[in-house]
Amino acid sequence: MLSIMRNLRQKLAKTRSGFIGRIAEAIRLRGKVDEELMDQIEEILLRADTGVHMSEVIIQRLTERIRVDRIEDAGVVQDVLQEIMQDILLSDEEEDAEEPDFFAEVNAKPYVVVFVGVNGVGKTTSIGKIAHRFKEMGKSVLIVAADTFRAAAIEQLEIWAQRSGAAFIKSAANADPAAVVYDGVNSAMARGVDIVLIDTAGRQHTKDRLMQELTKIERSIQKLIPDAPHQTLLVLDATTGQNAISQASHFDQAIKLSGLILSKYDGTSKGGIIFNLRHTLQLPLKLIGVGESINDLENFRIKDFVAAFFSKDPSEENHEAELDETDLE
Numbered sequence: 001m002l003s004i005m006r007n008l009r010q011k012l013a014k015t016r017s018g019f020i021g022r023i024a025e026a027i028r029l030r031g032k033v034d035e036e037l038m039d040q041i042e043e044i045l046l047r048a049d050t051g052v053h054m055s056e057v058i059i060q061r062l063t064e065r066i067r068v069d070r071i072e073d074a075g076v077v078q079d080v081l082q083e084i085m086q087d088i089l090l091s092d093e094e095e096d097a098e099e100p101d102f103f104a105e106v107n108a109k110p111y112v113v114v115f116v117g118v119n120g121v122g123k124t125t126s127i128g129k130i131a132h133r134f135k136e137m138g139k140s141v142l143i144v145a146a147d148t149f150r151a152a153a154i155e156q157l158e159i160w161a162q163r164s165g166a167a168f169i170k171s172a173a174n175a176d177p178a179a180v181v182y183d184g185v186n187s188a189m190a191r192g193v194d195i196v197l198i199d200t201a202g203r204q205h206t207k208d209r210l211m212q213e214l215t216k217i218e219r220s221i222q223k224l225i226p227d228a229p230h231q232t233l234l235v236l237d238a239t240t241g242q243n244a245i246s247q248a249s250h251f252d253q254a255i256k257l258s259g260l261i262l263s264k265y266d267g268t269s270k271g272g273i274i275f276n277l278r279h280t281l282q283l284p285l286k287l288i289g290v291g292e293s294i295n296d297l298e299n300f301r302i303k304d305f306v307a308a309f310f311s312k313d314p315s316e317e318n319h320e321a322e323l324d325e326t327d328l329e
């Protein structure tokens, strides 16, 4: 557990320094608690894509705490900010709830997951990482290449299938995606496959066509399994900020989404997007991508995440490294 935390901490190092690190720096340089400091923090929140509304909420709560607790020590401000941000991310039910685990949610066989999102957001990469995780759990996985718009997309997905040891179903480029999906799900049922991961195209000639295509894909799955897909996940790229939010509402109109994957959360200065998503969309953030390698995907667990995000003291990390070793004994 501790090593997962440390790992996440390292992966988030750049995101942290571009966001929380800037706030810490502003607090240190200002050295006192005043309106100017609040303005600076608000500006950093806005630049990190926290969104106008969320940034205001955070600053209001911070100002209130400073007033009520009579906080004069700038050093305390960051701790209070951490508490406020965690409160915002955690709804009351989640406060005591068990930590969510996407990989433990599987409750059907085959368990069918559709991935949607615009080009380049990280759909194919996320599928590869997820296939790998399920394979490690001993599940059989079939990846279906329904992004038939570009031959290169099919090849790239096939490489991820090989890497993760998943089975793979494809068709010729430009074949009907809904037909490929039908064949894929059909063969998964015949072969007793546990998990089916379906990649879709992020682009079509027009937006309407893309949306029609997604509807068709959904229908061809339901011909075989009426209550599938069991998950329809929208992949969003953390580095695109506000744009990610508008993509989400477009896709949400075309196909019923069950959750989000936020990719590229490593190395973005737009870390505030998490708060913005939380406020704007009614969809749970299930997984975050934190790099390009096969293991760079984590369940989004708010407490772990906030702790990893706010860790500021390198000596604390050393301390935890020691704890890790004792853990192993």
Ligand SMILES: Nc1nc2c(ncn2[C@@H]2O[C@H](COP(=O)(O)OP(=O)(O)O)[C@@H](O)[C@H]2O)c(=O)[nH]1
Pocket: 117, 118, 119, 120, 121, 122, 123, 124, 125, 126, 202, 235, 263, 264, 265, 266, 267, 288, 289, 290, 291, 292, 296
């Ligand atoms: N740093 C980083 N890069 C990522 C992550 N996920 C995907 N990428 C990169 O983003 C690019 C587009 O990913 P791809 O999976 O092809 O996107 P798709 O078009 O939606 O299928 C590739 O270069 C990936 O290596 C991530 O979590 N972190």
Ligand SMILES: [Mg+2]
Pocket: 123, 124, 125, 147, 153, 199
């Ligand atoms: Mg792709």
